[in-house]
Amino acid sequence: MSVRPVRGTVDLFPEDMRRHRRVAETARGIAECYGYGEMQTPIFEFTDVFARTLGDVSDVVTKEMYTFSDRGGEQITLRPENTAGVARAYISAKLQNALPLKYFYAGPMFRYERPQKGRQRQFHQIGVELFGVPGPAGDVEVIALAAEVLRGLNMLDRTTLRLNTLGDAASRDAYRAALVDYFSGHRAALSEESQERLSRNPLRILDSKDADDRKIVAGAPSFDAYLSSEAADFFAAVRQGLDDLGIAYERDPLLVRGLDYYCHTAFEFVTEALGAQGTVIGGGRYDGLVGIMGGPETPGVGWAGGIERLAMLADQTMPPADAPRPVALAPIGEAAERRLLQLAFALRSAGIPTDIGYSGNLKRRMARAAKLNAHTAVILGDDELAKGVATVRDMATGEQTDVPLDALAARLGGRA
């Protein structure tokens, strides 16, 4: 059998988990401070939950979902993102009388993509969703929360907030029609890919990287001309709110969300430091989503952030997340080992990280203590047992003192 993980998946050992947890715990703490309580939805859902909400033309639905029928014949999909699942849970629990609602989540997502740096088939996201706030204050709140998470990870200054509006449905339909009209006139000159986009998702042509496409795009109609006055006012209010909070952003008229349920505000925090997969947090408003799923019309806005990407950036902006430094216990002989096993139990129940290696002579045990970065070693042999003390060694200075066994916990408690 093959012993390697499936393509696009990785094993996370303790060192990796500390990096991930630092991201998730920072985000969780700030989210709770904003009143966003953590929730969790199932890792798999009925396929319709995603297929009917993310849009028939989105890549995520058409070619990236892990879909299978279970033994009961149900069509099941491993969640490619979590907003649809949270919305489904909100509808399922009939929470429309409890609005506004604020949720935080963290967990694995699955997309069948070609792996590269910052892109895996199983990856992890943190995210927040805010239901029931129709006005721009909601957009401002979730963006401010995202900025705070990045600040908490010491990386806010390494990212740029890009902001755009997708308008309301009427604005978007009118603009889409205008684009199709314009690009159809230049159809033959467009790249093959963009010709395909023309029917599937004309907005995508706007951010094509093909040189010839860009020339044509330069002459394309601007969205702002098709924005309804309500949508324009909404966007202006979001920008004003960000200005009021001192949150810097760049207008990016080409920023388009990939998932169909977005409207009005779309935003991304991007960085240059991670290569091509530079989006670290992305989100926007999705007022239509709950209705599409058959729930009571409920406005929503939120974002998701990639834990792997955030952790990679954190590696550049923060010192390593080291394991706690333990006290290392080093017994010599069976009697001492029994006594130290008791002591280990007592120290741990006092909350003092304690290691005992279970094998080796004193030399090996001291080597292990150094490797674990222990601040203190406790050496116990027949000599110490006879006197009722232990030899306590400061690993940094090498200084050793005798400490009565019954005073050890109190003596070591101050460290950690």
Place this chain on the structure above:
RNA sequence: GUGCCUGUAGCUCAGUUGGUUAGAGCGCCUGGUUGUGGUCCAGGAGGUCGCCGGUUCAAAUCCGGUCAGGCACCCCA
């Protein structure tokens, strides 16, 4: 899904125009210390050269395929 690059010890990498037993540093193990780590010194273990096939008297080296990783496209977190 497309294109380009890469794959040699646990890790990071050398390896000449194809030519005897494939090397280094770090890490690991042993000893220098019957009860003392990290430093230092000496020694040692560890490799189907990603995998499959081909060319050749001879392949880590050349060719094809495949798998995996990286980069870009695409997409997005």
